Amino acid sequence: MKVYAFKIPKKPRENITVQNDKGPAFYDKLHQHEEIQISQILEGTGKLIAGDSVHSFQRGDLFVIGSGIPHFFKSAASSKNSQMVSLFFRKDSFGSNFFDIEEMKELQGFFSNAKTGFKTISTNRKIVESMKGLISLGHFSRFMVLIQLLKDLSDSPKTKLSGFVQQKQVSNDQGERLRAVFDYVMKNFDQKIELKTVAKLVHMTPNAFCRFFKERTNKTFFRFLIEVRVEHVCQLLINHKDMPIVEAANTSGFNSISNFNRMFREIKGTNPTEYLQHLY
């Protein structure tokens, strides 16, 4: 497995590509592409790895993934049906200066936020309907919808996806290793994971692996693992409102509630109870 330098399949002379992914799971191979990706989750749950961060996704979420950000959507095993409408375009799709003209200045917020990617929850029915409608539209209508969509997304509340901007393309060999590590973590985060096991998985010494992982993701391996666990706890608590916090923490790989609380506060900036109160 590798970080695919992904080519978005598009027809000749097509500048906006619309994709309707429907099935038991989404395309789950780590990849990166030049196009900016706007994806609306219509059905399904799971985790999105984008750049250096882990995010949960569920129905209604909308993600903007910037050009060159390595990413993949990992559908949850419990998710039987997944559907996502995605739109791909490049900033220079309509000419190198198209988005720099005065009339497009209001969209600069979108492009600056898109560099690190962002997530927004589409409470705005207009955005959801625009995304759904894209599938059946012709080229001109798609273009018009895109411009309005960019404006709506510029104004919508957003959460940053990745903490840093990827400066260079990840090579196939490096991507292969990262992909193996991500895959292993996704399958085993609820159990004890040792550095030497993961390092061995990618044929590296623990020292070399630590350096490698930090260089590519801008964070340590264990920091990444904790983020995956915390995200899983959040999903458990959201989906099972009566589940005790200590049970959610235990089933997500935390052995000590005190350590869990500390990690949760570091990552979410608040304690689990306040986090849930904020959501409802």
Add this chain to the structure above:
DNA sequence: TAAAGTGGGTGTAGCGCGGC
């Protein structure tokens, strides 16, 4: 690669709060 430094994991104690 090895040594030094860092910080994550764990156990324990204690506080606040709500329910019984």
Add this chain to the structure above:
DNA sequence: GCCGCGCTACACCCACTTTA
């Protein structure tokens, strides 16, 4: 008042990370 739950603080150990 007692109990359970959620949370925080602290100390200690040692695995992990960084650096030379």
